[in-house]
Amino acid sequence: MLNANDQTDRAALRSPGHGLDPLLRMQELRRLGRLLVSYEAADFWEMDTQRLPAPLARLRRRARTFAEQHLRPRVQDLDAAHTEPGHLAAPARELLVQAGRDGWMTGMLPAPWGTANWLEMRYPTHLRFAIQVEELARVCGGQMLLLSAHQLGLAPIALSGDLGAMQRFFRPMTRDFLAGQPHLFAYAITEPGAGSDAEDGHGAAHNTPRVLARPVRGGYRLNGRKCFISGGDVARKIAVFAALEGEGFESWTCFVVDAGNPGLAALRTELKMGMRASSAAELAFNEAFVPSCDIVGGLRQGWALNRATLNASRYPVAAMAVGFARHACELAMAHAREQRLGGRPLLAYQEYQLQVAQMIAETRAMRALLWQQAQGSFQARQGESSLSKFHITDRAQAVCSMGLAILAEHGMAKHQGMEQVLRDLRLTRIFEGTNQINRLALIEDMPLAGSQQGCGGDLTISV
Numbered sequence: 001m002l003n004a005n006d007q008t009d010r011a012a013l014r015s016p017g018h019g020l021d022p023l024l025r026m027q028e029l030r031r032l033g034r035l036l037v038s039y040e041a042a043d044f045w046e047m048d049t050q051r052l053p054a055p056l057a058r059l060r061r062r063a064r065t066f067a068e069q070h071l072r073p074r075v076q077d078l079d080a081a082h083t084e085p086g087h088l089a090a091p092a093r094e095l096l097v098q099a100g101r102d103g104w105m106t107g108m109l110p111a112p113w114g115t116a117n118w119l120e121m122r123y124p125t126h127l128r129f130a131i132q133v134e135e136l137a138r139v140c141g142g143q144m145l146l147l148s149a150h151q152l153g154l155a156p157i158a159l160s161g162d163l164g165a166m167q168r169f170f171r172p173m174t175r176d177f178l179a180g181q182p183h184l185f186a187y188a189i190t191e192p193g194a195g196s197d198a199e200d201g202h203g204a205a206h207n208t209p210r211v212l213a214r215p216v217r218g219g220y221r222l223n224g225r226k227c228f229i230s231g232g233d234v235a236r237k238i239a240v241f242a243a244l245e246g247e248g249f250e251s252w253t254c255f256v257v258d259a260g261n262p263g264l265a266a267l268r269t270e271l272k273m274g275m276r277a278s279s280a281a282e283l284a285f286n287e288a289f290v291p292s293c294d295i296v297g298g299l300r301q302g303w304a305l306n307r308a309t310l311n312a313s314r315y316p317v318a319a320m321a322v323g324f325a326r327h328a329c330e331l332a333m334a335h336a337r338e339q340r341l342g343g344r345p346l347l348a349y350q351e352y353q354l355q356v357a358q359m360i361a362e363t364r365a366m367r368a369l370l371w372q373q374a375q376g377s378f379q380a381r382q383g384e385s386s387l388s389k390f391h392i393t394d395r396a397q398a399v400c401s402m403g404l405a406i407l408a409e410h411g412m413a414k415h416q417g418m419e420q421v422l423r424d425l426r427l428t429r430i431f432e433g434t435n436q437i438n439r440l441a442l443i444e445d446m447p448l449a450g451s452q453q454g455c456g457g458d459l460t461i462s463v
């Protein structure tokens with residue numbers, strides 16, 4: 001391995017006018033050679049953006065600008081915030097107002113329900129959302145979740161294909177957001193004792209649902225508890241998945257519960273490890289009446305609606321991880337340029353160059369995988385979305401750990417930002433199904449042949 005003096009020699013070779021300066025020598029190539037090979041330093045973000053179709057490139061640029069202008073100034077305040085259930089910290093409210101007015105809260109839905117740009121609609125929703133989420137996560141995981149968990153709440157209504165429900169729930173929501181009045185939705189599946197089971201069902205057959213719906217005149221009464229519901233205490237509407245009384249998880253039905261329902265209470269919010277700008281609430285339902293017209297997709301359709309929602313929402317979780325890894329790369333590079341060792345910047349040492357190169361390569365490989373998986377089809381597929389989610393969030397953890405190693409003791413300091421990246425990132429390996437559950441989901445999708453014995457059979461699939 002070269003030491004810092006060797007590196008100085010290498011830098012000298014690259015100084016303008018030196019006989020081995022590659023940029024200079026490349027100019028001596030004939031035109032054809034220069035057309036086929038470039039030695040220009042690359043701005044990877046810019047290159048990736050230019051390679052996107054124009055509507056997606058515009059979306060990416062807009063998302064980055066929004067994140068820099070409106071999330072960046074609130075990072076410190078909102079990462080430190082822990083509010084009482086039902087209370088939005090002032091900076092969080094201001095952010096929601098701004099995001100609503102600018103169309104970010106309604107931008108995945110087409111007119112007349114939302115504000116999606118028609119040109120962007122030519123591309124899969126999960127790809128558009130992934131592009132947006134990466135930019136927000138790069139700046140602040142908590143604020144990203146505050147804005148994005150809302151889309152999860154909208155998803156079962158959109159995926160139900162129920163035009164009446166879309167009209168009834170989406171139009172007032174979009175009107176309010178555009179008028180500067182936050183009108184959040186939340187998504188409630190997790191129950192005390194049924195997290196992974198509720199998400200993928202490997203154990204649901206043996207588990208007892210904790211939120212039950214009892215039929216009464218004109219609708220249903222809900223009883224039980226949900227936990228870890230992002231934004232559940234500040235949402236105006238919550239998509240709650242409940243089993244019909246006397247039946248199991250297979251009877252799950254999606255009820256849209258209004259925040260003003262007298263039978264609904266937000267008991268507490270967690271003091272979380274990361275993504276603190278977004279609350280995780282425990283909700284109690286006590287004889288909460290929901291009229292039949294607020295059932296989405298029909299009775300016993302909840303299990304399918306939940307699976308469909310998670311298939312779509314696992315891509316954005318992978319995108320969060322790409323955003324965190326990118327942030328870690330940026331922090332590590334800035335530190336390695338500024339911090340000096342033996343009179344030279346860390347980045348003058350090959351040891352650090354190797355680490356930074358690895359971080360950049362991993363991050364770009366993650367994004368390439370995600371975009372490749374997400375752009376293939378308008379349908380979100382379980383195998384591809386689960387694979388993206390578990391693999392990318394796991395790799396991002398490795399990248400961010402390398403970033404922390406480069407910052408060393410400075411990485412512990414809150415103002416440096418790296419410790420928040422690590423705290424926020426860790427949660428992506430848990431929600432939308434833990435990474436173990438997502439690995440199982442990938443295998444579950446594979447056709448089995450020649451055996452009735454489950455995954456021990458011949459897997460007739462090429463990878």
Ligand SMILES: Cc1cc2nc3c(=O)[nH]c(=O)nc-3n(C[C@H](O)[C@H](O)[C@H](O)COP(=O)(O)OP(=O)(O)OC[C@H]3O[C@@H](n4cnc5c(N)ncnc54)[C@H](O)[C@@H]3O)c2cc1C
Nearest residue numbers: 187188189190195196202228229230430431432433434436
């Ligand atoms: C920040 C945050 C936000 C969240 N937001 C929401 C939200 O908005 N709405 C919502 O409904 N939920 C939400 N959740 C809940 C989240 O989706 C669950 O935490 C997640 O599904 C894991 O469930 P669990 O915590 O109950 O883990 P458990 O199901 O208790 O799992 C415990 C461990 O067992 C493993 N395990 C379980 N089953 C198997 C199996 N069959 N094979 C192998 N290993 C297994 C898991 O991988 C895990 O390591 C949120 C969670 C967090 C942390």
